[in-house]
Amino acid sequence: MLEGQLYQLGFVCDNLEEGIASFRDRGMTHEPHIIEVDQPVNGPDGREVINKVRLCFIWIGDIQYELIQAIEDPLGIYANAPSNGGPLRFHQVCFRVKDWADFRKRVDEQDLPLAMERDMGGDNLKFLYLDGRKLFGHYLEYTWMTDAAWDQIRAM
Template sequence: MLTGHHFQNAYVTRNVDKAVAQFREQADVRSLSEIEVPVQLWTPQGEGQGVQKLAFVWVDDMQFELIQPISGDVLALYRDALPADDRLVFHHICNRVDDWAAFMARVEQQPYPVVLKGGTPGMLEFVYLDTREWLGHYVEYVWMGADRWKGMGGL
């Protein structure tokens, strides 16, 4: 299943600060925000909280999400993809959808397993599908209100 508006490429790393410095040196960064935050997540193994250090780097209309898993069993999806060193490793793309309920109904009908989901209803919701067998990577889908989209730097 591939639908929505592709706006993000996401990478995992052991060192978000180093990755941000590289983007500042080598890209025309339009906007940058960084946060270290605990998040409540669902995985097929259960629910739990994970702490991630994140950077959202906008270059033109493409967002690069840089993810450094800090703690929490629910972050295995990211931690398992980390390299031995500090480099970036591509992890997933993210597509924005307009109607979350209609989209989730379609998710129930497609063959790729849901491996992670979370968010805050009415503000931002996301789900990851394991499309690695087809595309070689995960696909994240997100819905967010217009104010949240603008607040994240979306055009």
């Protein structure tokens, strides 16, 4: 299942500041804002857990680089990014889909395992991770958001 608009490459960092330093003088035009998030997500069994992460987003052209430092990772999704000896470990690609209900229905009909999901309902951001590691070597993240939310993300 590969669809939607590819807009993000995600990396796991043990130290977010070291990860950000990797982007200095490599296209980063301004210092990114770091946020800490306690994010409720549902695991593959539907059980809700809290991911605690530090995040930053760096836009270079039309690609957003998401840097993730996991503080608490109860599903082990971020720990699955193997060490490569450097400050950044590739983790996922992210696609934006236009019709969440149609997309979500097809998720249940395809063969990649659901790794985690968050759907707060209504016009709130929705996302899920499919475990594509055996096939692609990384996770596939899919998001849905309103056009207004997309404009806010692009302006970060």
